[in-house]
Amino acid sequence: MALLEVERLSVEFPTRRGALRALEEVSFTIEAGEVLGVVGESGAGKSVTGAAIIGLLEPPGRIAGGEVRLAGARIDDLPRERMRPIRGRQIGAIFQDPLTTLNPLYSVGRQLVETIETHLRLSDRDARARAIRWLEEVGIPAARQRIDGYPHEFSGGMRQRVVIALALCAEPRLVIADEPTTALDVSIQAQIIGLLKRLTREHNTAVMLVTHDMGVIAETADRVAVMYAGRIVEIGPVRAVVKQPAHPYTEGLMGSIPSLAHRVERLRQIDGAMPRLDAIPAGCAFNPRCPRVFARCREARPELAAAGETRAACWLYEGARPDG
Amino acid sequence: MVAFILSRLLQAIPVLLVVGFIAYAMFAFVGDPVTIMLGQDFTEAQRLQLVHQLGLDQPFYLQYARFMWAAAHGEFGISYRLARPVSDLILERLPATAELALTAAALALAIGVPMGVYTGIRSNGLLARAFMIFSLVGVSLPTFLIGILLILVFSVALGWLPSFGRGDVVHFSHWSSGFFTISGLRSLVLPAITLGMFQMTLIMRLVRSEMLEVLRSDYVKFARARGLTERAINFGHALKNTLVPVITIVGLQIGGLLGFSIVTETVFQWPGMGLLLVQSIGVADIPVMSAYLLLIALVFVIINLIVDLLYYAVDPRLRIDRQALTGGR
Amino acid sequence: MSQTLPRRGGMLARAWDSDFLYSFRRSPVAAAAALVLAVVVVGAVFCRWLAPHDPFDLVSLNLMDSFKPPLFVGADAEWSFPLGTDDQGRDVLSGILYGTRISLLVGALAIGFALVVGITFGLVAGYVGGVVDSLLMRIADIQLTFPAILIALLVDGIVQAVLPRSFHEQTALYVLVFAIGIARWPQFARTVRGSTLVERNKEYVMAARVIGRSSWKIMTGHILPNVLGPVLVIATLNLGLAILDEATLSFLGVGLPPTQPSLGTLIRIGNDFLFSGEWWVTIFPGITLAVLVLSINLLGDWLRDALNPRLR
Numbered sequence: 001m002a003l004l005e006v007e008r009l010s011v012e013f014p015t016r017r018g019a020l021r022a023l024e025e026v027s028f029t030i031e032a033g034e035v036l037g038v039v040g041e042s043g044a045g046k047s048v049t050g051a052a053i054i055g056l057l058e059p060p061g062r063i064a065g066g067e068v069r070l071a072g073a074r075i076d077d078l079p080r081e082r083m084r085p086i087r088g089r090q091i092g093a094i095f096q097d098p099l100t101t102l103n104p105l106y107s108v109g110r111q112l113v114e115t116i117e118t119h120l121r122l123s124d125r126d127a128r129a130r131a132i133r134w135l136e137e138v139g140i141p142a143a144r145q146r147i148d149g150y151p152h153e154f155s156g157g158m159r160q161r162v163v164i165a166l167a168l169c170a171e172p173r174l175v176i177a178d179e180p181t182t183a184l185d186v187s188i189q190a191q192i193i194g195l196l197k198r199l200t201r202e203h204n205t206a207v208m209l210v211t212h213d214m215g216v217i218a219e220t221a222d223r224v225a226v227m228y229a230g231r232i233v234e235i236g237p238v239r240a241v242v243k244q245p246a247h248p249y250t251e252g253l254m255g256s257i258p259s260l261a262h263r264v265e266r267l268r269q270i271d272g273a274m275p276r277l278d279a280i281p282a283g284c285a286f287n288p289r290c291p292r293v294f295a296r297c298r299e300a301r302p303e304l305a306a307a308g309e310t311r312a313a314c315w316l317y318e319g320a321r322p323d324g
Numbered sequence: 325m326v327a328f329i330l331s332r333l334l335q336a337i338p339v340l341l342v343v344g345f346i347a348y349a350m351f352a353f354v355g356d357p358v359t360i361m362l363g364q365d366f367t368e369a370q371r372l373q374l375v376h377q378l379g380l381d382q383p384f385y386l387q388y389a390r391f392m393w394a395a396a397h398g399e400f401g402i403s404y405r406l407a408r409p410v411s412d413l414i415l416e417r418l419p420a421t422a423e424l425a426l427t428a429a430a431l432a433l434a435i436g437v438p439m440g441v442y443t444g445i446r447s448n449g450l451l452a453r454a455f456m457i458f459s460l461v462g463v464s465l466p467t468f469l470i471g472i473l474l475i476l477v478f479s480v481a482l483g484w485l486p487s488f489g490r491g492d493v494v495h496f497s498h499w500s501s502g503f504f505t506i507s508g509l510r511s512l513v514l515p516a517i518t519l520g521m522f523q524m525t526l527i528m529r530l531v532r533s534e535m536l537e538v539l540r541s542d543y544v545k546f547a548r549a550r551g552l553t554e555r556a557i558n559f560g561h562a563l564k565n566t567l568v569p570v571i572t573i574v575g576l577q578i579g580g581l582l583g584f585s586i587v588t589e590t591v592f593q594w595p596g597m598g599l600l601l602v603q604s605i606g607v608a609d610i611p612v613m614s615a616y617l618l619l620i621a622l623v624f625v626i627i628n629l630i631v632d633l634l635y636y637a638v639d640p641r642l643r644i645d646r647q648a649l650t651g652g653r
Numbered sequence: 654m655s656q657t658l659p660r661r662g663g664m665l666a667r668a669w670d671s672d673f674l675y676s677f678r679r680s681p682v683a684a685a686a687a688l689v690l691a692v693v694v695v696g697a698v699f700c701r702w703l704a705p706h707d708p709f710d711l712v713s714l715n716l717m718d719s720f721k722p723p724l725f726v727g728a729d730a731e732w733s734f735p736l737g738t739d740d741q742g743r744d745v746l747s748g749i750l751y752g753t754r755i756s757l758l759v760g761a762l763a764i765g766f767a768l769v770v771g772i773t774f775g776l777v778a779g780y781v782g783g784v785v786d787s788l789l790m791r792i793a794d795i796q797l798t799f800p801a802i803l804i805a806l807l808v809d810g811i812v813q814a815v816l817p818r819s820f821h822e823q824t825a826l827y828v829l830v831f832a833i834g835i836a837r838w839p840q841f842a843r844t845v846r847g848s849t850l851v852e853r854n855k856e857y858v859m860a861a862r863v864i865g866r867s868s869w870k871i872m873t874g875h876i877l878p879n880v881l882g883p884v885l886v887i888a889t890l891n892l893g894l895a896i897l898d899e900a901t902l903s904f905l906g907v908g909l910p911p912t913q914p915s916l917g918t919l920i921r922i923g924n925d926f927l928f929s930g931e932w933w934v935t936i937f938p939g940i941t942l943a944v945l946v947l948s949i950n951l952l953g954d955w956l957r958d959a960l961n962p963r964l965r
Contacts, residue, residue: 054549056545056548056549084551084553084554085551086551087548087549087550087551088549088550088551088552089551092549092550093546093549093550095542095545095546095549097542100541100542100543101542101543101545101546102543102546103543103547103561103565104543104565105564105565105568105639106561106564114552114556114560115550115551115552118550118551118552118553118556119551163546166546166550167549167550170550170551339795339798342795343795350811350814460947460950460951460954461943461947463950464893464943464946464947464950465943465946466897466900466901466904466917466942466943466946467901468900468901468904468920469920469939469942469943472920472924472927472935472936472939473939475927476927476932476936480927480928480932579798579799579800580800582800582803583799583800583801583802583803583806584800584802586802586803586806586905587802587901587904587905590904590905591924601806602905602906602907605806605809605810605813605907606906606907608810608813608814610814613807613810613811617807620799620803624798624799628798
């Protein structure tokens with residue numbers, strides 16, 4: 001039994017022109033301790049997936065179908081007060097911009113201590129000691145002095161380290177990291193990713209790493225899911241997806257990444273753009289842009305099916321069952 | 325911190341000087357004090373004597389300086405209407421206005437802030453909507469109308485509360501207080517509600533909208549993602565961040581009480597400075613008007629300073645300015 | 654199953670369908686407020702034809718008609734005086750219609766004045782920057798620390814002290830417009846300045862400068878249309894406040910005189926009779942004033958939410 005099981009999860013946003021499907025029957029699993037990368041263009045539904053799992057979809061968004069199970073138990077239909085203890089303690093979250101994610105009026109130590117005390121029964125002194133240890137773990141120098149500092153007194157990279165400490169301090173089993181490095185300088189990005197990798201390995205924490213940066217995925221993830229227009233179009237071990245992508249969209253993504261190793265005349269690009277939520281094509285969402293499109297692609301939406309070492313939702317592969 | 329206070333004080337001085345100049349200009353260019361004070365028949369010799377006495381034959385910057393100097397010592401001249409020193413009049417009326425404003429401010433804060441927090445957290449409940457409607461009405465009704473309605477209900481129809489005057493007052497050296505007598509307190513009720521109503525609804529709406537903003541912020545989202553209790557989020561993170569910008573505006577709004585006290589005092593015949601001002605404007609009693617102007621400016625400067633200090637105490641981001649200013653400890 | 658949703662053609666249909674008017678249609682409160690406001694405004698504008706009596710025609714007044722109660726309240730009420738009469742026999746309803754017209758007029762003119770001054774100063778301050786900006790904003794800030802009503806009162810008092818007494822009645826309206834306008838311009842200036850600062854750095858402005866358009870043309874032609882949005886919201890909310898300002902000043906006796914009464918003046922006149930039992934003389938104008946300002950505020954609230962991009 002996997003740590004996290006997401007089965008046919010659909011999320012929609014009701015508007016006055018009808019409901020927009022932000023996620024369409026998304027299914028995947030995450031094993032304990034593994035790192036699943038979720039990659040895709042802006043608007044593909046990556047962040048919505050994370051928000052839906054942790055129960056923080058912004059209204060009027062709502063889960064329209066499917067299940068989310070944590071260690072076998074359903075969590076998508078829990079009432080608010082039952083879901084709360086799960087957040088932070090079982091599932092943690094890291095968001096994109098460390099400046100706005102931290103409360104500017106609370107000291108770093110206070111935010112850590114309150115998280116620790118909410119989930120673990122510790123005295124103030126013990127909680128504070130633990131907070132200091134976490135700051136040291138994430139690499140904040142002079143943690144004992146800086147614990148009472150305020151967020152604006154830290155640099156961007158340091159702030160994200162604090163955010164990581166906050167997400168991990170209650171020792172969750174799964175962490176959803178939503179674009180953790182996008183707002184940081186390139187030179188800091190590698191450090192933060194390295195830190196995340198090390199800590200989650202040490203504490204055996206599973207990670208759902210959401211990003212649009214394929215390079216980060218290649219370095220950090222065990223498996224990767226590629227999302228497009230609210231669906232998962234390919235999922236599999238990282239090496240396989242990168243080296244031998246099965247889905248034409250993944251192929252396009254990989255081909256458009258510049259590489260120092262190979263010399264290319266032109267970067268390949270995928271013509272067109274990802275469809276808006278209110279104009280998703282019938283059948284396979286990628287069909288207008290797909291270089292290998294044929295009739296069936298326009299008629300029915302493919303499900304994930306085995307394709308070499310990965311699974312891809314594409315009619316090119318046998319067994320891609322039509323939706324009924 | 326000292327540097328902070330000093331810099332704020334330095335900024336306040338030009339304000340006082342400008343307002344002082346306007347106050348002085350009212351004297352210099354409006355009306356002719358000589359005619360007003362001497363009446364119709366006077367000899368040239370009497371006029372010259374008065375002119376010299378009042379210093380009107382000096383160049384105007386000297387007059388301005390004298391004016392400000394006298395003002396700094398609390399001398400504002402003689403009221404044209406009542407022929408008494410303005411400073412005496414003001415001192416007499418000050419306690420009434422001060423007590424009224426204080427009570428109204430306390431009411432406005434004590435009711436407005438909790439109402440605002442409540443409707444910010446629970447924006448869709450029935451009670452919350454009732455509060456919202458109440459606040460909208462409170463903002464739309466002019467102060468004098470509220471006063472009139474209250475008088476109609478509680479004085480004319482029900483006869484429970486008095487509708488004019490201050491009741492019996494107790495005197496402590498220069499101060500007269502209505503807090504210590506039953507009739508004084510009873511007389512305070514309707515005027516205080518009237519005066520505080522506008523501010524109360526304003527504060528409520530402000531707190532509510534700030535609260536809603538804050539509850540949508542990233543750090544509240546992160547706090548939720550960390551599984552903090554609703555209580556910790558609402559009354560810890562959200563409330564603290566809400567109150568910081570609210571402090572400034574509330575502080576300045578309290579100043580608005582001084583403006584609206586004029587109306588309230590008129591409706592309830594409350595013997596305060598506001599009533600004095602209205603009576604003075606009607607007859608162009610310049611000394612009183614200019615004294616009032618200067619006094620109001622002074623009060624506002626002080627209020628601004630206090631608000632700045634509060635801001636400084638509450639928002640740690642501001643303390644960095646100090647370090648930049650003084651270059652370290 | 655395509656998810657493309659149909660759109661109706663035609664410009665009017667699209668405007669009706671737009672988020673802006675949609676939010677209006679969806680809000681019964683806003684619609685009701687607009688309706689009420691429309692009724693009041695129409696009543697005020699067409700008061701000459703709608704009012705059963707002309708309250709300024711001294712000849713038609715009959716002291717025998719004084720203190721008639723409103724319909725259904727007193728025994729000697731008359732249909733020709735549906736809301737009763739005051740101490741001089743003037744019809745309350747007619748007074749309200751004419752008074753509302755004056756209240757609206759003063760409020761609108763005052764806000765118009767404040768808009769012109771505020772937008773001009775704000776544009777110049779934001780665009781030119783430097784010393785001009787500091788100076789203008791300093792003045793605005795200082796003025797903003799005082800409540801508008803106080804400033805209006807003092808300006809009104811000073812101007813009236815300067816004018817000879819005989820002119821007071823004729824010029825009361827203009828003096829009020831001036832006083833309230835002066836009291837309320839800083840908020841517009843600050844908002845416009847803030848938006849101008851943001852727009853000034855945008856590329857279309859730089860492009861216009863490179864082409865060589867004059868600063869004035871840039872400010873009015875390019876920047877101005879883009880900063881009008883928030884100004885509109887503030888203007889609506891301030892309209893209600895300006896009407897209240899005028900009512901307050903009139904109530905205090907330093908506004909419009911009884912010969913040209915606004916709602917505030919009517920309330921003041923009626924206030925004297927409150928204790929002797931003729932409550933209608935003051936209450937009906939009071940209700941009218943409250944309803945007028947309330948509907949303006951409701952519309953202003955709705956407008957602010959409709960134009961706020963973050964709430965969409």
